[in-house]
Amino acid sequence: xxxxxxxxxxxxxxxxxxxxxxxxxxxxxxxxxxxxxxxxxxxxxxxxxxxxxxxxxxxxxxxxxxxxxxxxxxxxxxxxxxxxxxxxxxxxxxxxxxxxxxxxxxxxxxxxxxxxxxxxxxxxxxxxxxxxxxxxxxxxxxxxxxxxxxxxxxxxxxxxxxxxxxxxxxxxxxxxxxxxxxxxxxxxxxxxxxxxxxxxxxxxxxxxxxxxxxxxxxxxxxxxxxxxxxxxxxxxxxxxxxxxxxxxxxxxxxxxxxxxxxxxxxxxxxxxxxxxxxxxxxxxxxxxxxxxxxxxxxxxxxxxxxxxxxxxxxxxxxxxxxxxxxxxxxxxxxxxxxxxxxxxxxxxxxxxxxxxxxxxxxxxxxxxxxxxxxxxxxxxxxxxxxxxxxxxxxxxxxxx
Numbered sequence: 397x398x399x400x401x402x403x404x405x406x407x408x409x410x411x412x413x414x415x416x417x418x419x420x421x422x423x424x425x426x427x428x429x430x431x432x433x434x435x436x437x438x439x440x441x442x443x444x445x446x447x448x449x450x451x452x453x454x455x456x457x458x459x460x461x462x463x464x465x466x467x468x469x470x471x472x473x474x475x476x477x478x479x480x481x482x483x484x485x486x487x488x489x490x491x492x493x494x495x496x497x498x499x500x501x502x503x504x505x506x507x508x509x510x511x512x513x514x515x516x517x518x519x520x521x522x523x524x525x526x527x528x529x530x531x532x533x534x535x536x537x538x539x540x541x542x543x544x545x546x547x548x549x550x551x552x553x554x555x556x557x558x559x560x561x562x563x564x565x566x567x568x569x570x571x572x573x574x575x576x577x578x579x580x581x582x583x584x585x586x587x588x589x590x591x592x593x594x595x596x597x598x599x600x601x602x603x604x605x606x607x608x609x610x611x612x613x614x615x616x617x618x619x620x621x622x623x624x625x626x627x628x629x630x631x632x633x634x635x636x637x638x639x640x641x642x643x644x645x646x647x648x649x650x651x652x653x654x655x656x657x658x659x660x661x662x663x664x665x666x667x668x669x670x671x672x673x674x675x676x677x678x679x680x681x682x683x684x685x686x687x688x689x690x691x692x693x694x695x696x697x698x699x700x701x702x703x704x705x706x707x708x709x710x711x712x713x714x715x716x717x718x719x720x721x722x723x724x725x726x727x728x729x730x731x732x733x734x735x736x737x738x739x740x741x742x743x744x745x746x747x748x749x750x751x752x753x754x755x756x757x758x759x760x761x762x763x764x765x766x767x768x769x770x771x772x773x774x775x776x777x778x779x780x781x782x783x784x785x786x787x788x789x790x791x792x793x794x795x796x
Contacts, residue, residue: 398437400793403494405443405487405511406502406527409471410464411454412446418458420444422679423703425456426595430774432459435782438793441494443487443511445469452651452676465490476506477551487511491518498522498791504530509558512566521789524559524568526575527593528700531556532721536698537623563587567788569781572701572722589788591780592725594772595703596710600683603766604712606759607690608752611643612670615748616689616713618682618704619696621652626718628654628661629695632741635665637749644748646671647689649682686711691751697738699723705733706772709765714758716747732768733761 411419419425420442428440439461446466447454458464467486468479476483487510499515499522501508508524515522530552534545556579562568563584569591570576576590607613615634619625627648634646646666648658655673662671674685686692692708693716701722708715715733717723727733734750736743751758770776786792 400435400438400498401441401494401496402431402438402498402500402793403441403443403465403490403496404500404502405505405508407445407470407472407476407505409451409454409469410442410444410446410458410466411451412448412464412466413450414448418446418462418464419454420456420458421453422456422682423595425458426597426774427593427778428458428462430597430778432461434775434778435794436461439463441465441490441496443467443490445471455676455678463494465494470506480507483507484510488514491515491520496520498785498789498793500525502527503559504528504555506555509555509562512562516565521791522566523785523789524562524566525591525593526559526568526570526579526700529575529578529698529721532578532698533624560584569784572725574722574725575700589784591784592701592772592777593703594706594774594777596706596769596773598773600707600710601766601769602683602687602711604762606755606762607713608755608758612645613643613690613752614645614647614688615691615693616647616649616685616708617692617694618649618686618707619652619694621648621650621654621658623654624696624698625650626695626697626739627658629739629741629744630693631658631661631665631671633693633695633744633748634671636741636745638667638670640749642749642752644670644752647674647685648672649674649677649685651676683711686713689713691716691748693717693744693748695736695738695744696720696723702726703772706769709733710769710772712762712766714751714761715765716744716751726768726772728764728768731761732764 408424443465447469468482470476502525569589571593637644692713705726717727718738719735729735734747
């Protein structure tokens with residue numbers, strides 16, 4: 397068997413335990429698990445910010461087949477400037493120490509241009525996968541002071557221009573049509589494709605015909621607790637439904653800077669005993685929570701794609717989402733879910749109410765959701781991506 401070596405750089409962190417085991421986020425961990433299962437001859441070198449502090453969102457164990465190349469730790473893209481010197485040094489040194497057959501550069505990846513230039517200099521095939529839009533995220537965030545926001549935006553725009561120029565020379569895939577349009581320029585338009593990413597495994601599918609069989613009805617959401625997910629809008633929508641007499645409960649999984657704010661809002665607006673913040677949970681616990689819920693709702697004001705929407709569909713949940721950005725690539729209004737304007741509790745409440753009151757609508761969304769979720773399996777994504785690499789980059793990682 398001929399071993400192929402694939403390097404992946406994406407600013408998702410890893411946790412290194414005292415025993416030397418590595419753990420990462422569920423999304424990245426699932427990609428790597430599927431890759432290892434389907435193509436065991438492909439050995440992955442994962443360039444990852446690494447911490448020795450246990451973090452609740454880094455719970456997915458990596459197989460020993462994945463070689464972690466440790467980078468200085470930073471949590472989010474806009475924080476990477478704090479470790480800039482050491483990070484650039486490590487990225488420049490990677491290819492000197494680890495020759496690989498291909499590089500998968502996921503953007504946003506802090507100072508990814510450093511690795512891109514090194515690959516170009518050594519003539520190592522490289523492609524870019526666009527999974528987010530830091531500029532849009534920063535423009536809509538309220539987590540920063542005005543001065544910090546202006547500085548972070550300037551840095552993100554600089555990175556964005558660099559990425560657009562990189563795509564002129566290196567092929568790229570965007571995970572949604574929104575992101576493809578966002579990064580297309582006149583000079584790179586023929587070098588950018590759309591390829592939805594998926595992380596679903598077969599065991600994620602929980603088949604049921606209907607939900608909302610008996611009250612109370614649980615509305616469920618999974619998200620980082622920050623302004624971009626607009627979970628306060630969901631709390632307010634549930635409050636509207638409760639005032640109208642609907643027996644609805646709210647469950648939210650996730651952690652983040654707005655936890656205290658959301659907790660206080662729920663305490664003020666919702667009936668006692670009808671809501672729960674579960675915090676961060678592992679995949680097993682998350683699956684159980686999905687399967688015990690009746691409706692999934694997340695009113696984000698920005699999403700590159702929106703993984704949690706197809707996760708909910710796989711568990712047979714009717715989905716209510718917002719009509720923004722990459723969400724429309726996952727949720728087709730009236731077919732696989734209901735879409736409402738962002739930041740509007742009244743419209744969100746009305747959509748959730750429709751799902752509760754109209755069984756035919758609910759069952760149609762569930763049935764179509766299952767079919768739609770099949771497009772987002774990890775196997776479908778990894779296989780399609782490797783075929784694309786073979787056809788576009790002329791790098792055959794599939795055959796041994």
